[in-house]
Amino acid sequence: MSVSIKDIAKRVNRSITTVSRALNDYDDVSPETKQLILKTAKEMGYSPNSFAQRLQKQQSDTIGLILPTFSPRFSDPYFSELLAGIGNKAVDLGFDLLVSTRSPGPEENKAYEKLVEGGRVDGFIVVRTRNQDARIEYLLSKNFPFVAFGRTDDCNRFSYVDEDGYYGMQLVAEHLAGLNHEVIGCITPKPDLAFTEKRIAGLRDGLENYNIKLDPAYIKAGDLTQKSGYELGGELLDLPETPTAIVACNDLMAFGVMSAVQERGLVVGKDVSVTGFDDIPMSEFSHPPLTTVHQPVYQIGSMVCEMLVKIIRDESSEHQQILLKPSLIVRQSTGIYVKKAK
Amino acid sequence: MSVSIKDIAKRVNRSITTVSRALNDYDDVSPETKQLILKTAKEMGYSPNSFAQRLQKQQSDTIGLILPTFSPRFSDPYFSELLAGIGNKAVDLGFDLLVSTRSPGPEENKAYEKLVEGGRVDGFIVVRTRNQDARIEYLLSKNFPFVAFGRTDDCNRFSYVDEDGYYGMQLVAEHLAGLNHEVIGCITPKPDLAFTEKRIAGLRDGLENYNIKLDPAYIKAGDLTQKSGYELGGELLDLPETPTAIVACNDLMAFGVMSAVQERGLVVGKDVSVTGFDDIPMSEFSHPPLTTVHQPVYQIGSMVCEMLVKIIRDESSEHQQILLKPSLIVRQSTGIYVKKAK
DNA sequence: ATTGACATCCAAAACGTTTTGGTATATACT
DNA sequence: AGTATATACCAAAACGTTTTGGATGTCAAT
Incomplete structure (x- = not known):
């Protein structure tokens, strides 16, 4: 041969x-x-022959990435970009990237166990962290190398990269307050996702600085898809007192909200302002272009991967924790709210 | 240990x-x-220890997938869904999925060579086929197992799954002709992609059945991103004789076109009809929802993966070639064209 | 008693590397 | 002449499996 x-x-x-x-x-x-x-x-x-090398060296030179997919039709531009960031860096560093997708639950845990115990990978990148994160608990218990994109409740036990969602949402709050919005709706992901709470808190605290209250009835939990943005956005718009601005926790849901707004004959950025989070490439070319919080996903992928490789190679046990300061990208989906005559 | x-x-x-x-x-x-x-x-x-097993058995139980990324910010919902389809099936069949991303060119070829020669994978899934496809030439020359998603110029030398883009575009043509559109623009990907020609031909021939001519000046080549849809859509709209319908070769570009239309104060589905191709999940919730050709990407991923594993396991050398008949999903981005008084 | 068939087990080789712990030779220093 | 050092090389073990080609013992049929 x-x-x-x-x-x-x-x-x-x-x-x-x-x-x-x-x-x-x-x-x-x-x-x-x-x-x-x-x-x-x-x-x-x-x-x-890399298998011979790996058998002998007792290491796999492989990084594991198990994407949590929530619906069978998994389709998230955000993850493709993250994947590219991780994948390209991995190649540069001489590592393979082993990818699979699993919906959160016991099946997902088994997938982790199998890769760990089979010596299949040298480390993991854990994405979209949850508050009680079984994956992280498991990896910590095994003392297995990993880096998370996102934090958890008690997060100083491992290395992670995250963007400061609290701060990002404060920027959104400030922006909307400056545009005279007072009745504000918010569409979040499920509460078990680690960043959900932080983003809501950021928005709430940010608005409070301007003496605006975020009514819990105006907070709806979706699942990060455009579909749920569309549906929940619709619910908010059909409330007796219509919100003048709707804050979505990711761009995909924001797009859904925009559709719901437009479907009702309203103009996004004039009648209702909409904001997103992530700044995926599409956001620049939606109609109207989306005001959103930028997240350098590609670079985050690179960073996370690099950190992981460092951990794998050096066994350096100090945890590196990086919190990125986000910036607000103001586009045309937000505008001044002008009180209508009653 | x-x-x-x-x-x-x-x-x-x-x-x-x-x-x-x-x-x-x-x-x-x-x-x-x-x-x-x-x-x-x-x-x-x-x-x-899977490395020991694989070394001994002289097989890797791994499938390779190298995603062609065209821009550094790779972000395509279409591929995430395909990935999920492939990945989940691979797991079911006991295979690993090794993923990386490369932009087309010599680097990409090297990546294939490295995986093949290192015995790293047992087979490849080749996506987004090109007319003169160096990847396919290479794999054929090595007699290495692979399955393509898409065809090439001479395609009876290997197994593939593809959707009949010619037919799909005929459906679009028929639909638009039925809505009285006569001046029709088209936004394609680069001509080296295998499906480009087929889709243009489908549209052209489909329109010709209704005695409508597709003017070459109204065909613009983009790169499948929303951005290029936006830009080229704008170019078409600024032509002296404005097209009343714009056919995009994928949904992402269609979204860009819609933005361009709306930016000019026109109404999609009324002043200008827009169609896409792929039917990614977002298409149902855009504003307006997009008329597009459905492609069961998740299932295609599954099928392709299953076919590949069969080839790897049986060494069955007859080529299986599957051509799916697409269906048109009519939504609100297309509508009857009513001639305006001059 | 011999033969054959069957059930149950195993030593050793093999897969393709890297690493350990050397050996042999030449050169340089006392 | 004897010793130390440096250079260039290598045999064998190891990594954790699977497979090959038996070996051994038991039982039934001749």
Whole structure:
């Protein structure tokens, strides 16, 4: 089949040890032999069998990523970008990326266990953290390397990258308050997601600074899909006292809200302001373009991956915790609220 | 470290051969020992080292998927759904899915070569086929198992699943013709993508059946992003004779077109009709909801994966080629064109 | 008593690497 | 001459499996 180190050894009349060491650039191989071996290796089209390497080295050079999918039709532009960030960095660092998708629950935990116990991966990237996060509990209990994108309740026990959603939502609050909005609706994900609470709190506290109250009846829990934004946005708009601004916790739901608004013959950014969170590429080209909180997902993917590899390689046990300060991208989906004559 | 077959052997006082055979349910192990071995294996928390297995069996039980990303900010809901379909099926079949992203070009080819030559994967899923597809040429030359999602110029040399884009576009043409549209614009991907030509041809021929000519000046090549839909849609709308309908070759570009239309104060579905292709989940909740050609991406992912595994396992060399008949989903982004008085 | 069939087990080789713990030769220093 | 050092090499073990090609013992049929 494919050429092995043994074939090369035979060809150059050296031991397999020497060939191996030449290929790995050890310095107890003379420059000439090294040259020769490298050359014939290339000639013969040698490429190492990674399973043999990994078996011997007792490491997998593989990073695991299990995407939590909530519906069978999993379709989130946010994750594709994160995936690209992680994947490209992983390749740069010589790691493979093993991906699967699982909906949260026992099946998901089993998937983690299988990869850990089979020695299949050297570490995990855990995304979309939850408050009581079984995945994280498990990985901590096994002392298995991982980095999270997002925090949990007690989060100083591991490394993570997160964006400061509390602060981001304060920016939104400030922006909306500055536009005279007073009746504000909010569409969140399910409360078990770690960032849900933080974002609501940010919005609430931010509005309070301007003496605006966020009525709990105006907070609706969705599932981050456009569909739920559409439905819950509709519910908010059909309330007796219509909100003049609706804050969605991600862009996808914001798009859904915009559709609901427009369906009612209202103009987004004039009659009702809508904001999102994430700033996915689409947001710039929606109609109207979406005011949202930017999240550098691609870079976050890169960072998370790099941190994980560092942990895997160094066994450095101090936790690195990065909290990014978000910025607000103001576009045309928000505008001044002008009180209508009664 | 983790328990191996050797540890079990020691514990139950049998050879490692017997343990291995018991675990693999060979019938030259007595029922009692088999029972015992299975029990202690579970007790000790044994799980096989997949690298050792794969090294020995000379197969990787892994499927490779290299997503072609065109921009650094890769963000395509279409691919996340495909990924989920492939990934979940792969898990069911006991395969790992190895994912990375690469933009088309020499780097991409190298990535394929590396995985093939390193024995890293048993087969590939090739997506978004191109006319002269170097990836496919390479895999064919190596006689390496793969299944494509999409066809190429000469496509009876390998297995694929594709949706009949020619037919799908004919449906669009028929629909638009039925709505009195005569000046029709079209936004395509780059011509090297395999489906581009087919879709244009479908549209052109479909329109011709109604004696409507598709003016080449009204065909613009984009890159499948919302952004390019927005920009090229704008170009079409600014033409001296404005098209009354714009056909985009995917939903994302269609969204961009809708934004461009709306930005000009026109109403989508009334002043200008817009159609997409793919029917991603968002399309149902855009404003207005998008008329588009449905593509069961999740299922396609499943199918492609299943076909590949079959090829890997059986070495069955007959090519299976599946062409799905698409259906048109009519929503509110298209409407009757009423001639305006001059 | 021999033969054959069957059930149950196992030692050793193999998969393709890396690493350990050397050896042999040449050169340099007392 | 003897010793130390450096250079260039290598045999064998190890990683954790599966598979090959038996070995051994029992029982039934001849």
